[in-house]
Amino acid sequence: MPVYFMKTKVAIIGAGPAGSSAAIALSKKGIPNILIDKRGVVGIPVQCAEFVGLNINSYVDLNNIPSAINQKIKFMDIYAGKNFYRFNGKGYVLNRAVFDRHLAGEAVKTGSKLLTAARVYRINRQKNSIDVLSAEEKIMYEIYYDYLIAATGPKNGFGEPKNGAYIYATQIKTDLLKELDSVICYFRTYIPYGYGWVFPKGKFANVGIGIEKPASDMPLSLSFNKFLNEIRSTGLIGLKIIEKTSGLVPVSGLNEITDGNIALCGDAAGLTHPVTGAGILSAVISGGLAGDYAAESVKASKNLFEDYKEELESVFKKSLSNAAKKRSELYPLMTDDLSIEKNIKQLWPSFEEYYK
Ligand SMILES: Cc1cc2nc3c(=O)[nH]c(=O)nc-3n(C[C@H](O)[C@H](O)[C@H](O)COP(=O)(O)OP(=O)(O)OC[C@H]3O[C@@H](n4cnc5c(N)ncnc54)[C@H](O)[C@@H]3O)c2cc1C
Incomplete structure (x- = not known):
């Protein structure tokens, strides 16, 4: 199978609301980025009450x-x-299919490169690269990045769920x-x-x-x-x-948000509300923030993901921990x-x- 090498400032895994919002934020600031999703068509199948x-x-x-x-x-x-x-x-x-497609479309319109039917199956932390298998083109990509945004949804996409x-x-x-x-x-x-x-x-x-x-x-x-x-x-x-x-x-609240030059957002960061299960809005908000901080990191040539973590925690941590506590204390009763x-x-x- 042929392997293609690509280089970008920011690679984003997952074109759900979180990943596409990150891509839009990056493209609006003129930062080259690649948005990758394993789904053949963004938004389908819908796995949401909407x-x-x-x-x-x-x-x-x-x-x-x-x-x-x-x-x-x-x-x-x-x-x-x-x-x-x-x-x-x-x-x-x-209509989540239309909503998700619209966001990914906005990202492309503003300058993001979108790869669909492309599954990221390995992160090579030492090399700052990801291995991607494109089912449609029957090729592999090795994509080199400065920063990586993981917007992979409820499972982290690389084996065991993190939440x-x-x-x-x-x-x-x-x-x-x-x-x-x-x-x-x-x-x-x-x-x-x-x-x-x-x-x-x-x-x-x-x-x-x-x-x-x-x-x-x-x-x-x-x-x-x-x-x-x-x-x-x-x-x-x-x-x-x-x-x-x-x-x-x-439903356990915020988990790992950053890992070196990798930032997590949306469900991948555990941002759904532990009682209601709502996560669309927090995916959009956190994706936008992750994109903003990645853009600023590229511009400043300095990793600012710890600031992203701090801001995300200041917005979500207290309310999500409170909800997780209520869930674990009240449901058994x-x-x-x-x-x-x-x-x-x-x-x-x-x-x-x-x-x-
Ligand atoms: C049954 C159900 C009902 C829900 N109802 C509601 C509701 O009514 N309101 C609400 O606000 N929230 C609801 N939610 C939660 C909501 O759907 C999520 O919070 C939201 O979709 C999170 O967006 P995201 O972008 O973080 O992740 P996702 O929307 O899950 O997107 C992640 C994307 O990453 C891609 N991906 C994952 N791994 C890889 C990989 N290795 N390589 C390439 N691509 C990858 C996936 O294909 C997917 O497109 C519901 C969830 C479920 C399951």
Whole structure:
């Protein structure tokens, strides 16, 4: 197999929201960079329930990409045991495939080089290079970098996952039989250490559950079938399974952020919220920051990734540690309807009690 040698200032592994945001930040500052993803088409398959709060617009103006919005959302509804709560929950159920493709496209437009269907299978730290296998071109690249940004998602992409605890999630896209303007989360005894969701997207909905493993030994499929039966019995969703997906959500809070001239961002850095599992916005924010610091490092000929770490920790560490603590303290107590109803307000960030 032929091997091609390439050289760049910054190599970025992963063209999810984190990696593409890093590439955009670099290209806007005129720093040569290569964005690499093992997927043949950026954004596909979607492994996400796709809800994001309104504040995404401060980072990615969705007004300019209406096709990235599946549906606007007004409320967040919570069913906890037998109780029901409604909160202001303005935001969007995105079309993640379009959203992710848009970000990667912006990176290319501003100057990034994008390699798809290209899997990074080795980092050679001594040589500052990565080995990449391009399935499409049937060639290998050896790419030399000054700085590397790892935006590889929930697993670090190179063997063992780096994050501590994970939610194992499974989801279908199905028919939505009633109009909804809320995202709905369900806390049930048969979904231990996690929750179920129905997130509407017009005539369809993302319906899924996530359970922390190994904290719970409840089989995912058993729990998911129970959940589908419950929601179907209310007449909210139909029987069709249009798409199926699954994935991991890191829930132990921030992990390793830098390692010499390597910076991690998004899920790879453990930035998903340990209780809600939300990670799109923090991926965009952390990717942008990683790109900014890599650009400044190149310009100053000085590794500034320790400053990146400091800034990321100052923004996220406290809230993520707090959420991880709540998760590990409260979920074990939530074993029946009464204890779910009693603890939900301390667990879920929509409630005022969460912050006390
Ligand atoms: C079922 C589920 C539902 C979710 N629902 C929501 C939600 O409603 N709202 C929300 O905010 N968050 C949600 N999340 C979390 C959200 O999807 C992630 O936080 C977000 O995608 C993180 O972005 P990222 O760029 O860090 O990683 P990713 O989006 O995972 O992107 C990583 C990219 O790296 C590539 N890659 C990995 N390894 C390599 C390699 N070795 N070589 C080349 N490429 C590589 C992958 O192909 C991928 O494209 C959900 C997650 C799951 C699993």
